[in-house]
Amino acid sequence: MPDILRRPLPLALLIALVAEALFLWRLSVPHILVFDETHYVPAARKLLALAGPTNIEHPLLAKTLIAAGIALFGDNPFGWRFLSTLAATAVVTGVFAILWLGLRRLRPAAIGAITTLLGFTVFVQARIAMLDGFMAAFVVAGAASLLWAMRGTGAQVVRRWIAGAILLGLATACKWTAAPYVAFAGVALILLKRRRPDRWSGLSVAEGLALLGATSILTYFLTFAPAFFYTNDPLTIGRLVPFQLTMFQQQTQVLPPHTYQSSWWSWPLDIRPIWYLYEPVDGAQRGILLVGNPVVLWGGLVAVAACLIGWLRIRDVRLGCAAGLWIAGFGIWPAIPKSLGFFYYYYLPSIWLGIAIAVAFDHWRVRLRYWDEAFLMLAAGLFIHFYPILSAAPLAGPRSFERWMWFSSWP
Numbered sequence: 001m002p003d004i005l006r007r008p009l010p011l012a013l014l015i016a017l018v019a020e021a022l023f024l025w026r027l028s029v030p031h032i033l034v035f036d037e038t039h040y041v042p043a044a045r046k047l048l049a050l051a052g053p054t055n056i057e058h059p060l061l062a063k064t065l066i067a068a069g070i071a072l073f074g075d076n077p078f079g080w081r082f083l084s085t086l087a088a089t090a091v092v093t094g095v096f097a098i099l100w101l102g103l104r105r106l107r108p109a110a111i112g113a114i115t116t117l118l119g120f121t122v123f124v125q126a127r128i129a130m131l132d133g134f135m136a137a138f139v140v141a142g143a144a145s146l147l148w149a150m151r152g153t154g155a156q157v158v159r160r161w162i163a164g165a166i167l168l169g170l171a172t173a174c175k176w177t178a179a180p181y182v183a184f185a186g187v188a189l190i191l192l193k194r195r196r197p198d199r200w201s202g203l204s205v206a207e208g209l210a211l212l213g214a215t216s217i218l219t220y221f222l223t224f225a226p227a228f229f230y231t232n233d234p235l236t237i238g239r240l241v242p243f244q245l246t247m248f249q250q251q252t253q254v255l256p257p258h259t260y261q262s263s264w265w266s267w268p269l270d271i272r273p274i275w276y277l278y279e280p281v282d283g284a285q286r287g288i289l290l291v292g293n294p295v296v297l298w299g300g301l302v303a304v305a306a307c308l309i310g311w312l313r314i315r316d317v318r319l320g321c322a323a324g325l326w327i328a329g330f331g332i333w334p335a336i337p338k339s340l341g342f343f344y345y346y347y348l349p350s351i352w353l354g355i356a357i358a359v360a361f362d363h364w365r366v367r368l369r370y371w372d373e374a375f376l377m378l379a380a381g382l383f384i385h386f387y388p389i390l391s392a393a394p395l396a397g398p399r400s401f402e403r404w405m406w407f408s409s410w411p
Contacts (some may be wrong), residue, residue: 012096012104015113021094022117023085023126028077029392031284035276036127040066041080044129052232056243057250058325061173061223062131069129080129088126092117094140099358101147102318112358113211117380118406119253119296121350124288124390128276131282132347135174139181139348143325146185150192150199157203159209165212169219177345180332182216195317210275223314254339256355257335264333267346270297271409274343277392278401284394291386295379300353303360310363322359326352326383 033041043055044066055063065083073079096113103109116122142164149160168185171178189208192199196232200208224243227235235243262272273291280286304326311320330349333341361372388395389404405411 002040003221003410004104007164007374008106008109011110013098016089016093018087019117020085023088026391027081027085027127030277030281031077032281034128034288035081040131041129044070047226050226050229050231051258052230053227057247058131058175059173059223060226061170061363062175063224064223065134066129072377079296081127084129087329088122090137091122091140093135094144095351095354096149097104097144098140098244098355100322101144103359103362105362108358108362111361114216114356115296115357115375115379116354118293118349118376118383119350120293120383120386120390121347123281124276124290125347126389131175132344135171135178138167138174139402140177140351142171142181146401154202157200161203161208162211162215165215166219169216169250170223172216173223175221177332177336182212182330186212187263188399190259192317196388228256237337251338255300258282258340261340262343264341268297268301268330269344271408272343285397286392288391289389289404293382295375295380295382296353296357297350298374300357303353303356306360307356316363319361319363326356
């Protein structure tokens with residue numbers, strides 16, 4: 001490895017550049033709206049025009065970012081999707097940052113970031129104008145900032161902590177499923193400060209919780225600013241808080257059954273993926289399947305279990321945090337009052353698997369020497385194999401999908 005890549009910043013930038021290039025390649029294919037783009041791109045168009053409320057079951061920020069892409073690059077597939085690629089690159093880079101800050105070792109940081117890139121879900125969500133990609137980017141960046149604050153001194157601690165709270169507020173302003181991560185951050189502060197009071201030096205638990213709550217809530221509400229300038233039915237200060245109840249009612253309404261619905265317990269097992277696209281378009285049969293890389297999803301579960309067992313035995317905080325991120329992120333779903341579930345809800349928990357895998361390989365690195373390289377090679381091999389139906393590449397014909405269908409529940 002060149003000497004320049006033995007430093008965290010150049011290595012992180014290289015991984016980010018490779019990820020962004022991969023996400024951008026043929027981004028405008030297909031030239032039609034795909035899956036939930038049919039909801040969010042029209043909503044972004046109305047938001048850009050400040051025409052009036054639409055798609056009111058979700059906050060504004062992610063749709064505002066899609067609208068920003070349209071404003072920058074035009075109302076075309078590249079404009080709809082470009083900022084999603086940046087969000088996904090932020091996810092990959094954020095995983096690198098979390099692992100570097102937590103372990104101070106380049107190898108697991110790179111392993112985690114590359115595993116995240118090869119896990120299928122980040123790649124697919126990078127190339128579609130949906131809310132989840134932006135939400136995940138802000139959560140991962142927020143977690144990295146809070147961890148960075150733990151390694152600060154003096155005023156750095158407070159500034160970085162506030163930055164993390166802002167990012168978590170922005171995540172919630174994309175999609176409400178990010179809100180529990182504000183609580184998770186507060187719980188982490190309490191538990192880790194109790195174990196070692198010198199963490200986040202100069203920031204007391206009470207101060208940290210107050211800053212976290214106030215900053216994230218204020219940030220969340222500020223993102224509704226465009227709604228105050230609608231030409232039709234503008235929002236008002238008096239209606240801002242009651243409007244949250246309207247959103248909740250919209251989100252919890254009972255919906256009719258859907259072809260691709262699935263139960264929360266099935267997501268980690270990769271049982272029911274989602275065809276975002278499978279039809280003739282742009283002169284060829286094309287498909288986009290949101291499915292998890294089996295090596296990453298199933299291997300990640302093994303890593304989570306190993307980290308949890310290791311933490312129970314030796315109380316290593318790094319193992320506990322790696323397992324806890326996934327357990328907490330996935331554990332919210334049985335309690336969320338949604339009438340239907342879909343595999344893409346697993347997007348953020350699937351990202352935490354990359355961290356668990358990297359931490360497990362690092363902790364048992366003497367015993368598992370070079371297994372991390374073999375793991376990445378296998379994950380990369382599956383990425384190459386599945387690439388045609390992850391990227392909307394041209395296929396031979398209508399039955400081409402059968403080549404990739406491992407289970408009867410996948411078609």
